[in-house]
């Protein structure tokens with residue numbers, strides 16, 4: 014707790030790495046690219062899971078579980094998919110170790126070589142569509158709407174905690190439908206679920222749109238995405254939902270007989286969010302003092318710290334606080350009453366600040382006499398002496414206010430950092446010096462997209478649903494169907 | 504749904520396999536030894552998880568997540584552990600594939616060979632104690648009480664759905680303590696949590712005890728277990744809790760400074776239950792018609808089936824049923840109202856019977872006129888015409904009664920099939936012809952245990968906590984400190 018974090022303005026990247034460590038969220042393991050998610054970080058992820066899981070069930074999805082291993086040959090069944098996913102992945106080649114010759118270690122047993130190598134799943138479309146093939150015969154078997162919470166592995170050389178790790182946790186939804194329209198509606202519905210979660214729980218505004226062809230999921234006909242802006246102006250793709258067309262149905266030969274008995278290929282979607290959301294959450298709200306959490310996702314919403322000398326004073330304060338704690342808990346507020354004798358109040362204040370606890374209540378002997386308590390909010394760092402009478406309701410209201418304030422604050426920041434430009438020179442200037450999102454016209458070709466990326470490092474984050482104004486491409490002068498959003502991205 | 508299950512009395516093993524398929528619980532995947540847990544099966548597992556997770560948190564544990572990969576060298580750090588776990592496991596040797604020469608598939612890229620092979624975790628003691636080493640310096644850092652919900656892989660050649668699969672889902676608790684006494688108390692507490700869960704939710708009675716040295720977890724000083732009896736008299740180890748002594752602390756050199764500043768090795772426990780519990784649940788209660796579920800773990804507790812001709816009748820019945828459904832849901836009962844027009848009532852009756860739904864309510868035009876409804880319970884297959892007035896409360900009571908009845912029934916069966924024997928001849932006779940658990944004296948040596956196993960296939964399932972009667976070993980005549988329980992086991 015002793016050392017301060019690097020300031021965001023000095024080095025945003027160091028600030029992030031230090032914060033993840035100091036707030037006890039995660040750490041690197043000795044296994045290259047794999048992280049350890051520590052209890053406090055995991056508690057936040059659990060809250061995310063719980064809320065999302067309920068939303069998936071409300072929209073008619075069931076959880077299931079498919080094997081972690083995918084036979085190597087499956088990956089090449091869908092042509093686009095293999096290019097996107099079959100390359101950087103963990104390959105299991107053997108199924109046994111044996112004691113080495115010196116007897117003090119183990120070596121791979123060369124006799125235990127697999128006939129066909131297994132890939133640790135980078136995503137599960139192939140293994141799931143192999144199952145769907147067995148489950149689907151008739152229109153009566155459709156739709157199938159499944160979700161899986163799982164770990165996946167994509168080998169990465171340069172990793173950052175939560176943002177890019179070789180192993181990460183995620184959910185992947187996989188659905189099968191009788192019609193194209195139903196599958197598209199499903200993909201769009203799940204994008205809305207993600208956007209709603211981002212805004213109303215993470216307090217993180219997002220822009221909904223389509224990916225360009227070059228940024229599309231490998232095997233998708235269309236990729237929908239939500240894009241968020243981090244405090245350094247860079248974009249973070251927070252969730253994607255894919256309309257897969259009949260690509261996987263064709264690759265795994267999955268057909269159904271419709272009401273007239275005609276055989277048709279099935280239509281598909283898949284959609285996912287991952288522990289990357291933890292990185293997005295951190296980089297949307299936190300400050301130079303540490304983590305800032307929206308109350309809706311805070312494992313501890315209120316930390317209550319008695320300030321006392323001796324057991325008698327503690328007993329007196331505790332007695333006074335008990336009904337407040339009970340009232341808060343009854344209202345669903347998660348409270349930590351920290352009367353740990355081994356730590357001083359100042360240490361605790363710093364601890365809860367670093368960990369982003371939204372509200373802190375401190376009360377000492379003099380406050381008690383005056384019928385007051387000190388309430389501090391983490392988002393603005395305001396402190397107020399408030400009447401002890403009714404402090405429970407004050408805190409409940411304050412938690413709502415903090416949730417709202419965080420969304421408004423990040424929305425204001427985001428909106429201030431979306432800039433329309435009309436020439437490529439202006440574009441380069443803004444991307445280089447101001448950052449943020451740039452709204453500009455583009456001719457719709459991969460060539461121009463590639464050129465812009467090579468020259469500026471900015472990519473097209475999405476083609477927003479709302480954008481319909483026609484124009485001309487800032488680079489080529491060719492016609493454009495509407496502005497798209499460019500940014501440097503995580 | 505058409506074909507009947509093989510009868511248990513004819514072939515218990517076929518009955519089990521067919522039931523798992525027909526009740527839509529799980530199926531084999533194309534990946535050797537890996538199963539697909541289907542939505543209905545997964546919904547039961549989710550209920551188990553939810554209940555257990557709450558109990559772990561109540562007893563002060565936090566969830567966290569550690570890497571799926573373990574460096575090969577870690578496995579050999581704890582000598583006993585490597586013998587138990589390092590052998591049959593999935594070994595990752597490469598991190599990249601590349602397109603093959605003909606361009607229509609992928610091959611392992613020989614240039615992407617890992618310097619040190621990675622093992623897909625068979626259990627996580629080694630990787631977790633490597634982290635604990637960084638987290639623990641002083642007595643203030645203790646205890647650490649962590650749980651992880653994860654997938655693990657132990658290569659198996661002969662697999663059975665839920666009971667023995669290469670990949671399975673489980674939870675693994677890992678704790679670190681300042682004293683031996685505290686670690687032992689933790690291991691015992693978690694065994695009690697498991698036993699409570701087995702009896703009060705799974706309705707499955709268990710015997711608590713210690714494993715013999717030869718059946719102990721690799722790396723443990725003591726393994727506590729709960730043993731359940733399946734309907735065929737075989738034993739199933741339903742959960743284990745290990746007192747690990749200082750073995751892993753020594754292997755990973757994890758010390759803490761106590762209040763006097765003295766350096767001590769840390770004391771440890773680990774404990775786990777897995778998707779194997781699904782197999783135990785099935786084999787404890789189910790019958791020749793299909794799955795039988797205790798209400799506490801049933802995803803659907805009540806299936807309500809309207810019997811009608813035409814929309815007008817359906818509307819009338821639905822109107823009458825709506826307040827009943829609402830009342831049940833308000834009381835936390837999960838209800839499925841099945842008015843699907845594509846299936847006939849008889850088909851639905853069979854479906855819910857196969858899937859083990861505890862209570863079925865059917866109501867038709869004549870019942871409506873008479874103010875009655877037909878309520879069927881799955882456990883005894885009793886059907887009753889009951890007054891429609893108050894049927895909601897009748898069902899709530901019936902669910903409690905079914906939960907109780909299932910526990911009593913399995914307890915009676917279990918108790919009737921535990922037999923005390925006093926000679927080895929009698930032992931062999933009982934094991935061969937009657938099965939069940941046999942309570943007998945044993946001299947405490949691994950040699951005798953091994954001999955009995957080789958000659959009868961029965962193993963010592965546990966040394967029950969309750970057994971204190973001294974005697975003489977049935978095989979060698981040497982002194983015995985108390986009877987132990989033998990059985991053939993899953």
Ligand SMILES: [Zn+2]
Pocket residue numbers: 262263265266267278
């Ligand atoms: Zn086809």
Ligand SMILES: [Zn+2]
Pocket residue numbers: 752753756757768
């Ligand atoms: Zn040591």
